[in-house]
Amino acid sequence: MNKLLTKLIVAGAITTSVYLPTSVRATEAPVKYDLISTADAVKGAIPVTLYFGKIISLDFTDAEEYITFVAPSDRSQFVYNTDLPANSGEAQSVYLLPIKKVDFKGTYQTSHPNLIVKTINSSGQSKQYNFIINFSSGVMTSTGIKIVNPIEKSFSDPSKIRVSAGQSINADDIERGLRIAIVKQFIEADDPVVNKVRNFIFMLRNGNSVNDAITYTGVNPSVIESLGEMYLDAELTTRLEKNPIATEP
Numbered sequence: 001m002n003k004l005l006t007k008l009i010v011a012g013a014i015t016t017s018v019y020l021p022t023s024v025r026a027t028e029a030p031v032k033y034d035l036i037s038t039a040d041a042v043k044g045a046i047p048v049t050l051y052f053g054k055i056i057s058l059d060f061t062d063a064e065e066y067i068t069f070v071a072p073s074d075r076s077q078f079v080y081n082t083d084l085p086a087n088s089g090e091a092q093s094v095y096l097l098p099i100k101k102v103d104f105k106g107t108y109q110t111s112h113p114n115l116i117v118k119t120i121n122s123s124g125q126s127k128q129y130n131f132i133i134n135f136s137s138g139v140m141t142s143t144g145i146k147i148v149n150p151i152e153k154s155f156s157d158p159s160k161i162r163v164s165a166g167q168s169i170n171a172d173d174i175e176r177g178l179r180i181a182i183v184k185q186f187i188e189a190d191d192p193v194v195n196k197v198r199n200f201i202f203m204l205r206n207g208n209s210v211n212d213a214i215t216y217t218g219v220n221p222s223v224i225e226s227l228g229e230m231y232l233d234a235e236l237t238t239r240l241e242k243n244p245i246a247t248e249p
Contacts, residue, residue, distance in 0.1 A: 050098040057144035058094040065119035067091040074113035169228030171204040177227030
């Protein structure tokens with residue numbers, strides 16, 4: 001386990017190094033949207049990072065949904081706007097911009113405010129999304145979030161990734177490893193890397209190749225491998241506990 005933990009920490013250090021505020025880091029790779037399916041997005045709060053001096057967008061165009069209502073919990077740290085008035089029935093994007101703190105009397109401030117966005121589609125189906133806002137002074141690594149429709153799953157075998165000891169991991173193993181890493185506090189639940197891993201898992205489950213998923217999400221391959229190995233290690237430990245190997249007296 002120590003080997004796996006060390007690998008995960010090193011991988012995390014490599015991944016989070018893109019946050020260093022240098023002009024070289026800012027131009028090393030294109031900054032892309034994080035993709036979240038409508039099915040996953042409504043299951044819980046979605047972390048969004050706002051970068052000082054940058055506009056971040058929440059886009060519902062690909063999901064063919066229109067914004068009907070926007071409600072921030074704390075207006076003292078960021079402002080928002082929509083591409084069209086929400087009451088027009090045509091708005092599909094919310095733009096968020098962090099500001100210097102403003103003291104509004106009679107209101108509470110929080111370091112992680114949330115934002116509620118309600119939408120409706122052409123069939124009249126309404127959805128509610130809950131975004132948790134984080135703030136960063138580092139280099140922008142995501143231009144925002146695109147809410148997309150789930151892609152029809154492929155009938156072929158799920159893509160697998162070869163890891164140490166000749167074993168293979170798939171999307172389920174990576175997802176379980178991510179849960180273990182969060183529970184054991186090897187990584188914070190609101191870390192932007194978590195969202196990248198979830199997007200990677202989403203793409204893998206929906207027929208995309210491993211290389212395409214890595215390229216699009218920008219997640220570090222070492223992080224993916226470490227999470228999968230973490231799950232395999234935990235699974236092996238559980239099996240040994242249930243069926244201990246007999247030893248001679």
